Amino acid sequence: MIQLNKTQLVLSFICLAGLRIVIGLHFFDQGHQKIQGGGFDASGFLKAAKGPFAEQFHAMVPDYDGKVRLCYDPLKEGNNKIDPSRTLKIWETYKDYVVDQLVKEEKRLVDLRQRMRIKLEKLDSKSDEYVVFNDQYRSAEETILAIRDTRKTGAANRIFTAYSDTLQDFLTVNEEEINYYFMGESRLEGFERDYEIADVDGTLSEFDEDNVRTRKMKKVADNVNLLRQQVETISSDRKKVLAGWLAEIDGFWAGFRSELLSIVELSDAKRTELTLQTPSDSTMMTFMNKAIPCFDMTIGVLLIAGLFTRFAAMGAGLFLVSVLMTQAAILGEGSTPLGILYLIETCAAFVLAATCAGRFAGLDYFIHAIARKIFPSKNEDSIG
Secondary structure, eight states: OOOOOHHHHHHHHHHHHHHHHHHHHHHHHHHHHHHHHOOOOTHHHHHTOOSTTHHHHHHTSTTTTSTTTTTBOTTSSSSOOBOTHHHHHHHHHHHHHHHHHHHHHHHHHHHHHHHHHHHHHHSOTTSHHHHHHHHHHHHHHHHHHHHHHHHHHTHHHHHHHHHHHHHHHHHHHTHHHHHHHHHTHHHHHHHHTOEEEEOTTSSOOOOOTTOOSOOEEEEHHHHOHHHHHHHHHHHHHHHHHHHHHHHHHHHHHHHHHHHHHTSSOOOHHHHHHTOOOOTTOOHHHHHHHHHHHHHHHHHHHHHHHTSSHHHHHHHHHHHHHHHHTTSSOSSSTTOOHHHHHHHHHHHHHHHHHHTTGGGSSSTHHHHHHHHHHHSTTSOOTTOO
16 A cells, blocks of 8 residues: 655645646636627537547537538439428428417407506506506507508518528529539548558458458548548538538528518517527527536536535546547547547546545535534545
8 A cells, every 4th residue: 555644645635636626617617608608509519520429429410411401302303402392381381370479469469458448548647657558558559550561461471482582592503512512422421431451460461252361441541641631621621611501591591580570579588489490400409508508617616616526527527528529539640639638637537536636625525524423434435
């Protein structure tokens, strides 16, 4: 058993406490930045995932490849596989839903107006209460007239037609490029599947008719710099092109919803109720976007305070492991400086989880002391 003198023990405790606080500050800062910046979206991180688990991470992102938003149907016959009918059906259904909700809102406001009219007749026209109710009455009246005018003029249908034409014009202009983009996936996949057959010594293996010789397959894209650069260049160019198209398409979806809901003045609650879910939206991603910043800050606070340190450090370590799983390589030629930093912090987090780091300049010291008084015959090493 290793024996440490008092000075070595003190230095060890200080280093553990410092390590705990530094990792806690990092987690807290990351969570705080995500919340302060607003609009945190984990889909970008998941889309960029590489390595053996890349497909699993990509599957978590709705419409990862953009085929749904770009109306690309790989099962459609012929060379032109673009079919906007699905998107147009969603838009038409949403338009009808909004109109139906406006009709219900009109009925509600008509009843409200009637009750306000009765109330106003009983109030003194010079009282403050009369002024308040009169303003609400006029607001309801204006909204009712706006809804009726919308139904009469067919404003919702005009907006639907305008955006339908805009979408179809965009797809027509970019038809050739979009078809080539998705049909050209085989080009990139061809590079990524390109292997060289080599034996353990690195010399080419010869195969007999029964194909019983041992074979070792090596990805050329991982071993030949020139080919790997080609793969990276093609992937980068494709991502830029796709991002540009999807930005325009997302703008169409957002604009269509915004204009429909701007036909009449609606409350924020009503506008939220009439949300149009796009192909890139999902309940899981919405939850992740809200949960991850809170998780980061919670882990950070617990580590800084030295409270429930083992659990917090284990949570931090497992979270960092999930981050490492998105990297193409943790060590070696394919690794990145950021990936190595993640690896170092992961190991440090598990060190904290394996030790009683929360008892040094942390609140776990007091929890452990209380636990020992309550359960004097039991080992409380699992706390902190």
